[in-house]
Amino acid sequence: xxxxxxxxxxxxxxxxxxxxxxxxxxxxxxxxxxxxxxxxxxxxxxxxxxxxxxxxxx
Numbered sequence: 001x002x003x004x005x006x007x008x009x010x011x012x013x014x015x016x017x018x019x020x021x022x023x024x025x026x027x028x029x030x031x032x033x034x035x036x037x038x039x040x041x042x043x044x045x046x047x048x049x050x051x052x053x054x055x056x057x058x
Contacts (some may be wrong), residue, residue, distance in 0.1 A: 004044020011036040 015033045019026035 004040055004047070007040035007043065010039055011040055 011033065015026075015029060015036075018029065
């Protein structure tokens, strides 16, 4: 689950870096920002669920 936080940080850090370099394009990238955030969080939650299944079922 800790790696999901690193992924979310990379997503937002890259967005901020690009938005500061080209503020005019930041509005067009905001949708991709939230998709990247959701994907990183989903992978973290999926890893947690798989770990719980392996601990308690297998």
